[in-house]
Amino acid sequence: MSAQPEPALLHSEEEEALRAAVRDLLADHCDPAGVITRTESAAPHDASLWKALADSMGLAGLLIPEHLGGQGATHREAGVVLEELGRAVAPVPYLTSAVVATEALLACTADDLLGELASATTVAVLAVGLHVAPGGAVPRARLEAGALHGELTGIADAAFADVLLVPADDGGLYAVGAADATVTGQVSLDATRPVARVTLDGAVGRRLGEAGPAVRRALRAGAGLLASEQLGLADWLLTETVRYLKERKQFNRQVGGFQALKHRLARLWLEVAGLRAAARNAADALATGADTDVAVAVAQAYAAQVAVHAAEEALQLHGGIGMTWEHPVHLYLKRAKADSIAYGAAGSHRAALAELVDLRAP
Template sequence: MTDLLYSEEEQALRAAVRDLLTDHCDVSAVIARGESDTPHDLALWKSLADGMGLAGLLVPEERGGQGATHREAAVVLEELGRAVAPVPYLTSAVVATEALLACDGEESADLLVRLASARAIGVLAVALHLAPGAAFTAVRHEDGRLYGELTGVADAAAADVLLVPSDDGGLFAVDPDAVTVVPQVSLDLTRPVARVVLDGAPGRRLGDADPAVRRALRAAAGLLASEQLGIAEWSLTETVRHLKERKQFNRPVGGFQALKHRLAQLWLEVVNLRAAARGAADALATGEDVDVAVAVAQAYAASVAVRAAEEAVQLHGGIGMTWEHPAHLYLKRAKADSIAYGTAGAHRGALAELVDLQAP
């Protein structure tokens, strides 16, 4: 029977990541960074990826990584979600890494070592909204060079290497200096998206694009639920804390029955989300019923994370509406995550097909 409880090792990993984020991921700095030209905190990324070795969690030891599983990566993403940390962990340590693990050859092996050792940040150049199995945009490959335009690529501005699918079925490694990266307007300031323009950019073929992209997007959707869990847990915890301290009519606001009911319902939804997210992470780690577990998690996660963040804004009252309070960061991340790697509706449709039920 699948054990969804956290192991001692996973709890220790959580504590270490949370301590580092507490010391180095100040909310006011995250808010200020979102307004600047450097939304990514590369110093924090170096501490996480290089100092703690988290960039190579999903890479086998024989290929230069930590040899951990998706369960450990899920714990890291929970904590990053709780801190809305502006680091490219999901895009590099999960998505790009999974794409490279689907490729053979020395070139992909060398890139894996660079990503696992945090010497490089990798980004799979597909739109952030794509669901697992969805058709993706491929650029034109001609005489060893790539031509085309890709939009909605998350964390492209921070990339040291772009993994670009081509129309001949290949996946190519491209130097960001050979392309034009144009920032696009993004609701979530902590995970910016960009348009990537390739006009004769040279590329090094790594392998076949279709299996690599499918594997990467499936892992991304499954582990994104853990990030959404972190967002929901922070929102619930901080809202409960605020309502215990905030007084009205000389009594804590949290003592009013109507608010108790709202928080109790939200707690139940967060508990269910934890089970779904842990189930997806465990399925990815074991390879059992992966597609079903991922679809279940993403069919449920988005609405819970968004509702938790909305409740945090509402129940914090006037202070929750201010730019200085971090509630808006969590609401924006939750909203952006709700369409990342497939909407809840897309995953429900996929789930219906997987279990032979007619989609609504």
């Protein structure tokens, strides 16, 4: 049996160019003060930023084949984009629409909807709670006399969607216009990725295919690439904290020069380096299909604790200024906490990993 090639964890020149382009765009269109202001409004999503990302740069169709109008790229490139979106805590539905919903549609070969997503004329969202892990129990709508009924909760970015992809109890996945459903916002810790309750009362949808394999594929991709977003969060927090401690002085000494703080930062750097390897391995596995389930489980078993730890350390090491509403560190803490249960908590991924590698607890 021939050995499988090792995953390439370093970015190629093309991927680095993509990173630079996305970072430049976000620097111009997604400043922290603007994001904070949006979280205080009734419309937290940034429509103009989404248009720039999805339409001008064509990133909404990154995973969609070229013959359908997409870029025909891989999950590696999508991971690069999500790293940068995580660094900016960008309030756009990239993970939910350009990754999760796209993967569900690819499993159903819904070419017309994929074309609409690629052209950035439509935003689609999978109507499955953000907390559901790959392989977890999926709440389904009732199909009665050809119409869908029921209530689905915790649906991320539903308020920004044009189309909802709804699993039904007949085993099918249905496309429902968002205007045909009642979308009610729910209280969410992370206002940059709001969740909502979707109520269906006789909505008529178009059957796209089997919900089971489509939802599993979509949630697996969401969990795997969520690690890239968590990497972006943690990397920004570490970088910003180091920068602040180099500038801040106490007793006429640079705060970053205190040995105890150096040790805390060194530990955090090692954790972020480990997350970088796990996240990029998951993106590479999704792109190549090599040991994908294991790579995704490993990444999500580790990513949440690193992102949350980075946010907690940043909050503490910024001192009083870190506790203010004006400083963006609270946005990162809230996103890291919300991400820690998105697409399954770390414990569920550890349990899945134990099954995959046949190392169950005694």
